[in-house]
Amino acid sequence: MRFSRFAALFLACFLMMTPAAEAVTVIYTGAQYSDVSYREPDRPAMSRPLRHSYGTDMHATLTFDLDGPLLADTEYSTHGWDGPTITSMSAHDGINVFGQDELFGSFVTDSAARITGWYFVATRGSVDLDLLVVESGVGARAEYYYEYQRLAPETLTFARASRFGDFFTAEASEASTDASGSWRVVNDDGVSMVPLPATGLLYGVLSLGLFGALRRRA
Structure with a gap:
């Protein structure tokens, strides 16, 4: 006894x-962009500041808040496809920040709760377009296309002005990398967590x- x-x-x-x-935050830090390009508009509107180019010192970042620990052999999706809950999420491409309703995709874990595969698309707008694609084994690609309306004299009608060319001029930039980034898991205090299977x-x-x-x- x-x-x-x-x-x-x-x-x-x-x-x-x-x-x-405990609940944790899963963070993806992408590799720095290796290829960047930029197109400056010839006549931007005065009311819109230029966004400027992506740089090789920039990278993609994804952040996901989970309602519990990172589980093994599990798929996590941004919109609850039969998996554990992601309570909030965001993405940043070095210039643009994407919110929860603008990010789509999923990641999966192996038997040791390590993230082994992922695919995400963040997008906003149509005429003014912001886009970020992050994929395992492929890397990341970011781009934006931003239109500025040209200022025409008030006496110039739209029909006459159209003869002189487009009313819009575009600013655009693209960035990409073929290298994959890394994942880490932190608790509410920002301390890195190590899976204990x-x-x-x-x-x-x-x-x-x-x-x-x-x-x-x-």
């Missing part, structure tokens, strides 16, 4: 000292040991 009480006390203390599963096994071994001890003492 004394041994069974000791075993029960030991297991209770172990469970109290083991931290509960053996934790469940440890619980099982302790429970079986305790159950066997209680049976032998009965």
